[in-house]
Amino acid sequence: MKPGKVYLIGAGPGDPGLFTLKGQECMARAGVVIYDYLAAPALLALAAKEAECIYVGKKGGDHTLSQEGINRLIVEKARTGRTVVRLKGGDPFIFGRGGEEAEVLQAEGIPFEVVPGVTAGIAASAYAGIPLTHRKMTATLAFVTGHEDPTKEDSRIDWEALSRGIGTLVFYMGVKNLPLITAKLLQYGRSPQTPVALIRWGSTSRQQTVTGTLSTIEEEVRKAGLQAPAIIVVGEVVDLRANLAWFEKERPLLGKRILVTRAREQASDLLHQLTELGAHCIEMPTIRVQEPKDLSAMDSAIERLNRYDWLVFTSANGVKYFFQRLFEKGLDVRALHQVKTACIGPVTAQRLLSFGIRCDILPESYRAESVVDAFRTEAMAGQRVLLPRAEEARSVLPDSLREMGADVDEVTAYVTLPVTDQAEALVSILEKKEADIVTFTSSSTVRNFKALLPENRFTELTDTLKVASIGPITSDTARALGFSVHTEALEYTIPGLVQALCQDWA
Known part of the structure; x- marks a missing residue:
């Protein structure tokens, strides 16, 4: 069988709004989605209902599958002929091992594309109010893995060059190694007063930012209890956060x-x-809402719409399910040309307006008692009222309308089930x-x-x-x-x- 195409897609840093349009298109046509721990759960909703979604996340050293196992899984699913999305947190080619997966696909003769994502280092810093470059402060920037042990002899990190030659440093996956990172930077000449920020869950509602200097940040992080996943930003640009922390200042419910x-x-x-x-x-x-099993009362009312003077809605659900059944019976809004309408509140009124009907009565406050008060200015004696609503609704409104002399038909438009x-x-x-x-x-x-x-x-x-x-x-x-x-x-x-x-x- 001709293998399906594989898309290596960057899921972005956590805010689903930062996911790319190309990524959305690929998700919609995927037959298989293989996703990571850091991929926002909301993105899975973009996949087709019949798509097979497989979690292969890695969290705090707990690997659902090894990288070799993930590679085999991607190849195996592609061999079935289906389109495969490999959804990776951030960007697949920045500390995402996407390059390794691409090499395996190339060797196996499986077609693939790479869809870049917003990498966590850029997004988390931006959401924390830290521009990684600034012409008055620095023109150099480096992304560094913080997962490597800085003490090992064969380290691929040139700590001296980083410490003295790069203005802004962004460390990924470095929370556990923070003491060693700060020690290395100080050892090779970085000032103890260099500003540092750690940003946990950047760009999400759980974002938490801790700041300090190379000499104090370990203690600040300990006091805050901050844990992985977090990005570490080192450099003078961190000081700009005091004035530019837009995300945390303008979200009154942040973290709730x-x-x-x-x-x-x-x-x-x-x-x-x-x-x-x-x-x-x-x-x-x-709760879940659905139409009732027995629609006979609703159908009977719809067949006799021309006998009603008023149609009263006490919820948007009532509007939805009434018109759904009206249309199923082969009718449309013209069947209501002689009927006046009342709604319990603005949301219900807006739902009614979406069908082209503006309500005649909308009370100032949004409860059944207020609808009753609004009807007191109407001559209701002998008026016929249709009230499509929930199966188990309060009796305040129909009882009060009957006391005014109205003839009220209550019909079940929908049921609320646990x-x-x-x-x-x-x-x-x-x-x-x-x-x-x-x-x-x-x-x-x-x-x-x-x-x-x-x-x-x-x-x-x-x-x-x-x-x-x-x-x-x-x-x-x-x-x-x-x-x-x-x-x-x-x-x-x-x-x-x-x-x-x-x-x-x-």
Whole structure:
């Protein structure tokens, strides 16, 4: 069989936004993805659903496969005729052993291409506010492996030339060897006052930067507890960080580890906003949303749309699944030409507008009681109202409309089901204290979150976890189930929740 092509792709330093367009194109057509520890997990989402993804990472000396094993694996998968992506952290040709893999492919007669990536030394320094070159400070720059033992007799590093002849030094994989690196630089004439920075997880929400000088950096790193993976930058340019540290200064939630419990198909907006503000988001969906098995009530309502005066939506999901079924029945928005509409909040109204319909009622605050208040100015006696919504929704709105004299038909547009396969992962995260805050965007997310935890360990697992709620209804549910609510949105929307998190936890 003719071998498939292999793409040696640099995954970049950690921020998925720095991945190249060429890399995205290759990922989309890959049949096999072989990826490293430092490749951002979000990049795997770019692969086709049917692609085979194989982890071969190396972390702290723990190698899933040896380099020889990785080489054999790449060749083996290419021999099946499929397109193979070898996804490597940073750039494949800068301390990534991509050259060795390319040599093996060449020897085996397998076609390959190299797609460069943003190397960690450049990206981490830039995100820390350190320009590696500056015409007033230095015109020379060197990338050096910090993984080599500087004390061995056959070292390939010319320490004297580095110490005296290069303005900025960037060491990769050198955290464990920091004492030896500083000792060698001092031994060969570098000033003890030379500024030094260590940047851990550069360009990501977990970025941590420690600065000092050659004479103090070991102690500063020890006090900060900084560990690998990190980049070491040595040179006068490190002093520019004091004024140029843009990434860490403009991310109010930088380093905050936030559990997002919203349904995966709805979580993207919240994840994006929190990530942009520096948070490290952990997707832990506790609910999933789908259409009901029995659509007879919905179908009956759609067949009789011309009898309704009002169509009321209490969620974006209600809008989505109503129109999905409307279209499946062979109709379109023209079937609603005589119907007035009301929405519970701006997100729901925007979803409705995406179908070309502007709502007639939008309350000032976003809960069922506010919709009721908005209807008090309408003559509702004898009005027919269609309310497509969740299977288990509060009865406040339909009961109040009936009290006003309206004839209300409630139909199930969608059902919210618990996610039950996340219990082990969630318990592990909470045991290790790997989350600072959990966000709840509905009462169902709270109930299902607690259901994933062993009842006898609830207090132990959540004792340090802070709770952020989208509004008072969700907060009441959380308190009733034993949670303490630390943050509550003033505006009961995703942007309102994000704003409250920034105010309370910046």
